[in-house]
Amino acid sequence: MATIRVPDEVPSPAQDSETLNKAFRGWGTDEKAIIRVLGKRNESQRKRIRESYREIYGKDLIDDLSSELSGDFKKAVILWTKDPAERDARFAYKVLNEKKKTTEKLKIVVEIACTSSPNHLIAVRKAYCSLYDSSLEEHIASSVPFPLAKLLVTLATSFRYDKEKVDKEVATIEAGMLHEAITKKQLDHDHVLYIIGTRSIYQLRATFAAYKQSYGNTLDKDVDGCPGDADLRSLLQMVILCIEFPEKHFAKVVHDSIEGFGTDEDSLTRAIVMRAEIDLMKVRGEYFNMYNSSMDNAIIGDVSGDYKDFLMTLLGSKI
Amino acid sequence: MATIRVPDEVPSPAQDSETLNKAFRGWGTDEKAIIRVLGKRNESQRKRIRESYREIYGKDLIDDLSSELSGDFKKAVILWTKDPAERDARFAYKVLNEKKKTTEKLKIVVEIACTSSPNHLIAVRKAYCSLYDSSLEEHIASSVPFPLAKLLVTLATSFRYDKEKVDKEVATIEAGMLHEAITKKQLDHDHVLYIIGTRSIYQLRATFAAYKQSYGNTLDKDVDGCPGDADLRSLLQMVILCIEFPEKHFAKVVHDSIEGFGTDEDSLTRAIVMRAEIDLMKVRGEYFNMYNSSMDNAIIGDVSGDYKDFLMTLLGSKI
Known part of the structure; x- marks a missing residue:
């Protein structure tokens, strides 16, 4: 459920x-006019506006937005106006191109790979090849240390079956395989990698449920308690969260971005822009469940000006 | 260079x-009329014929061909008339759905993964999800033994960068990594898998050349001499051939299918149908170089009737 109106x-x-x-x-x-137009148009409408703008004025709308706006407002409007596949390819490239790729940063690649629809992920990979002299998976494999690279390549190259069909027997068997890998302290076992990286979201949710039923703890909790590579553990936990509850993941991103001193505007913008047309209504609900407070009020209390107005517009308020 | 006219x-x-x-x-x-029409139309023209046939007669052209034709001629015409992505998805499914998946059969998956354009491979994966209750990579990971499954998943999920840009320094470094894996008798080493599975075709050709230059032998030869899993070795050699010289691979498929007693019509048809619009002219040239005889004459000497006429039409003869 989208929030934009x-x-x-x-x-x-x-x-x-x-x-x-x-x-x-x-x-x-006139920032208000920009918010009123772009903040209330869906993906295909924005695409047509970009095309029409170029036809009429012979210029790129993004370039004009870039020279007219500033600060976090500018970043947010541009990310929202860009083609979403290109936007996400640029997010991934920014992470992969950094010399120091922290696990926290690599989580953005997990986020794109695990919360996108299969078709969107393919579009991101196509955009990546068009924008840069490399494929997404090539860039991961050649720049991220193993075994993190293996996990990320498998996730980023997936084209998961997307119907709700579930095989409960397979779920039980594969829950057992995941449990065995954890018992043997082998989070990088091929079975973990290929179950998590190739099965459909619905099948994996059934596997996670079967895991809890058979072994008492959630898979997330047992991964957390598994000794070994802390970075791999951290990424795997994020994968599980993004697959099982993408709304909870994004509620957490929003919460973490405004929690404590200062605001992480880049993360806040990313979460709102990525999900405003997908499930931001659910993210808002999860935020309330998780933190017992209103996500909208938390954002309003933390940001200001045109940036605030733009985010609120994407959140569906009648500014 | 295509052969169809x-x-x-x-x-x-x-x-x-x-x-x-x-x-x-x-x-x-009237088989001759069918050959004359379908054998002389390209992919998009055949697609429009399928659509038009359905509009006019309310029936599927493939169904009508299936009930009117027979034998190898029928199989060839149907494979040629089908959407190529669906055709290749069905080839892969047939292999993966067999109880006994021999390495020889699995080579068809390597062939599709390594000789298709990146966009075609994505289309095959989309077709696979539409036709079957599973993704291609899911089916591989859950039904092929490891480490073969790892290699096949990496190949089948690739979306390789497709421009001719090559980094010679990377080629030298990665040739060294491949050599090290072979020296250590680790053909299933992650480096082998991810270099072969994610780099562009052009980059890999440069890496193979750098390998020969640095270590004397071709990579293929050194893989051949590497102890360990014979099936993995055999698949890897096929990967190297398909990436370096796809025309030689298909010349070999044609040659093997007509060599000796009897004919393997399925393989012969597959090679001709898959490449008639891509590089069958080059395959013909390579056939001559490799076997010092004419591919067309060899086929003419081995098959007959409408099947022969149809293959010859795809090969560009003026029948």
Whole structure:
């Protein structure tokens, strides 16, 4: 369930382009108009606006947004306006291109690989090859240390079956295989890798349920208690969370980004922009369940100005 | 370089559908008309004929071909007329669904994974998910023994960068990593798997050349001499051949299928149908280089009737 609110009557892409271009012209920029237009258009509408803007003004809308806006507001509007597959390819590249790839950063690759639809993930890989001189998996395999690279390549190259069909017998057997790997302290065992990396989301949820039923603890808890490579453990726990409860994962990202001193605007923007058209309504519900407070109020209390107004628009408020 | 000959003036899909339908009607079937139409149309033209046939006659062209034709001719015409991604998904499924998956059979999965364009391989995986209750990689991981499964999953899930850009320094380094794995008798080493499975075809060809330059032997030869799992060795050699010289691989498939007593029509058909629009002209040249005889004559000497005429049409003869 998305949070963005597309009006019942949407102006044509040409009209929207004109409103945007007008907002850029003259002294100062009309940020409110930009929020009103782009914050209330879905993916395909934004795509048509980009195309129409280029046709009418012979310029790239993203370039104009980039020169007219600033700060976190600018970053958020641009990420929202970009083609989502290109956006996610750039997120992944930024992480993989860093000299020091911390596990925290690599989690963004897990997030993209495990919370995207199979078709979106393929689109991200195509965008990656178009933007950079490398495939996504090639960049992972050649720049991330093993065994983390193995896990990430398997996740990033998956094209999971996406229907809700589940084989309970397979779920029980594979829960047993996961348990055996944990008992033997082999989190990087091929069985772990290929069960987690190739089975459908629905099948894996059944496997996780079978695991709890057979062995008492959740898989996440047993992975947490398994000795060995702390980074692999941490990534695997994130994989489990993203597959089982993507909404909880994103609620956590939002919460962590505004918790404590200062705000991690990049993470906050990423979570809101990535999920506003997918399941941000559920993320909001999970946030309330997990932290017993309103996600919207927490964001409002932490950010300000046009950036706040834009995020609130994506969250469906009637600003 | 393709071998099929599309006429300068191609009838409309509706006209072609009518010719085909007429060939099915009445007593007997006009096989020559079927060969003349379908054997001289490219992929997108055949697609439009399938669509047009359904619109006009409310029936599936493949179903009608299936009930009107017989034997190897029928199999070849149907494989040629089907959507190529669906065709290859069915080839892979047939292998993976067999109880006894011999290495010889698994080579068909290697062939599809290593000689397809990146976009075609993705299309095959999409078709696989649509046709069967499983993804291609899931089926491999859950039904093929390790370490063969690891190699096949990595190959089948690749989306290789497809531009000719090569990093010679990387080629030298990775040739060294391959050599080290062979020296240590570890053909299933992660480095082997991820170099072979994620690098671009052009980069790998440079790596193979660097290998020969640095270590004297070809990589293929050293893999051949490496002790250990004979099946893995055999699959890896096939991977190297398919990546370095896909034309030689297909020339070998054609040669093996007609060599000795009897003919392996399924393999012969598969090779011709898969490559007629891609590089069958080069395959013909390689066949001559490798066996010092004409591929066309060898095929003509080994098969007969409409099947022969159809293969010859795909090979560009003016029958």
